[in-house]
Amino acid sequence: MKTTSINSRRRNSSAAPPNLTDRDLVHELRQRLIGQQAAIDAIVPYVTMFQAGLSPEGRPAGVFLLLGPSGTGKTRTVEALAEVLHGSEKSVLKIDCGEYQMDHEVAKLIGAPPGYLGHRETQPLLTQFRLSSVASEQSPLSIVLFDEVEKAAPSLNRLLLGVLDKGQLRLGDNTSVTFENSIIFMTSNLGAAAMMKELGAGFGFKREGILDADRSRKLTAIADNAVRKSFTPEFINRLDATVTYEPLSREALDQILDLQIARLDTHIHNRLGLRAFNIDIRPEAREYLLERGVSTSFGARELKRTIHRQVLQPLANFILAGRIRPGSHVRIALSEAGDSLSFTQRLYDPAA
Numbered sequence: 001m002k003t004t005s006i007n008s009r010r011r012n013s014s015a016a017p018p019n020l021t022d023r024d025l026v027h028e029l030r031q032r033l034i035g036q037q038a039a040i041d042a043i044v045p046y047v048t049m050f051q052a053g054l055s056p057e058g059r060p061a062g063v064f065l066l067l068g069p070s071g072t073g074k075t076r077t078v079e080a081l082a083e084v085l086h087g088s089e090k091s092v093l094k095i096d097c098g099e100y101q102m103d104h105e106v107a108k109l110i111g112a113p114p115g116y117l118g119h120r121e122t123q124p125l126l127t128q129f130r131l132s133s134v135a136s137e138q139s140p141l142s143i144v145l146f147d148e149v150e151k152a153a154p155s156l157n158r159l160l161l162g163v164l165d166k167g168q169l170r171l172g173d174n175t176s177v178t179f180e181n182s183i184i185f186m187t188s189n190l191g192a193a194a195m196m197k198e199l200g201a202g203f204g205f206k207r208e209g210i211l212d213a214d215r216s217r218k219l220t221a222i223a224d225n226a227v228r229k230s231f232t233p234e235f236i237n238r239l240d241a242t243v244t245y246e247p248l249s250r251e252a253l254d255q256i257l258d259l260q261i262a263r264l265d266t267h268i269h270n271r272l273g274l275r276a277f278n279i280d281i282r283p284e285a286r287e288y289l290l291e292r293g294v295s296t297s298f299g300a301r302e303l304k305r306t307i308h309r310q311v312l313q314p315l316a317n318f319i320l321a322g323r324i325r326p327g328s329h330v331r332i333a334l335s336e337a338g339d340s341l342s343f344t345q346r347l348y349d350p351a352a
């Protein structure tokens, strides 16, 4: 009997679907999301199942609650998946639940019923059209994010329950939206304050690196407890997975900084084209950026802004002053006083 390896058949066929295998997905996500393996492990099987056409009928392809301290990559996870599946981190239908804290505000999402005041003016935000507009030719899977879900009004919670359960949402005008081709993420800071207390002041810049298993279990228990206090059992039962994000280790922060520096470099080259130059950030300058960009309260949230303020803005001023030559190497080091960054330019010498 002749057998063909499924793997090799898919890879060698010119008509291979653009779908990514679970290994490809894990690899691509790990390039973008650092140190939160539990999140990747939880999400990838559901995407693979959807791509294979094996997701359950009548419900979203996956429903995840992402918990944990601020700035540890919850939102970044969703953006990274969008980048991998659709080529853009913006391909996400995001609902800021903080904007729907009062029951009457929920009409903004689903539109007011006919005959109600403001029916014509309220165009629903959660339509089938908007849902499909965040899918792409590469993948029909729409990514939906309910951010800060603990802030949602009770009526939004009821609405969510229907979506999670039946994969359907009935709009004010009585039409319905199906979420079968959607993967739903909810993020929350529930339990985050208690987690920070458990972690003590050292969080965010942990030099010893990896969190020990005992602490990790404690954090998960804190998160589970907070979830049980705030959400009904029906809601919890409809989740495919709850993921507790861990504080970022020193190693993870280093890698995040690398990612952001690489992004800055791409940005300079994309925007300036032939006028572009290269940057070389010295180790002490990296340390300086990490110290300012990482904190107990905001994780790596401020890192991007710090790089913007401390590196990109000074570079912009040098460009405007005509002090950076195209093709040169700009070396970014710590100033002698140690309280700012210094920029020096080395001209590129093709003969060197």
Ligand SMILES: Nc1ncnc2c1ncn2[C@@H]1O[C@H](COP(=O)(O)OP(=O)(O)OP(=O)(O)O)[C@@H](O)[C@H]1O
Pocket (backbone or CB within 6 Å): 032, 033, 034, 035, 036, 068, 069, 070, 071, 072, 073, 074, 075, 076, 077, 187, 188, 189, 256, 299, 300, 301, 302, 303, 304
């Ligand atoms: N694990 C990570 N991998 C890569 N980048 C990260 C990670 N964690 C944080 N970052 C960086 O920090 C920024 C803020 O992270 P993110 O928005 O994901 O935080 P969050 O966990 O959603 O926090 P919050 O609870 O405050 O919304 C990201 O845009 C990204 O640049």
Ligand SMILES: [Mg+2]
Pocket (backbone or CB within 6 Å): 074, 075, 076, 187
């Ligand atoms: Mg977030």
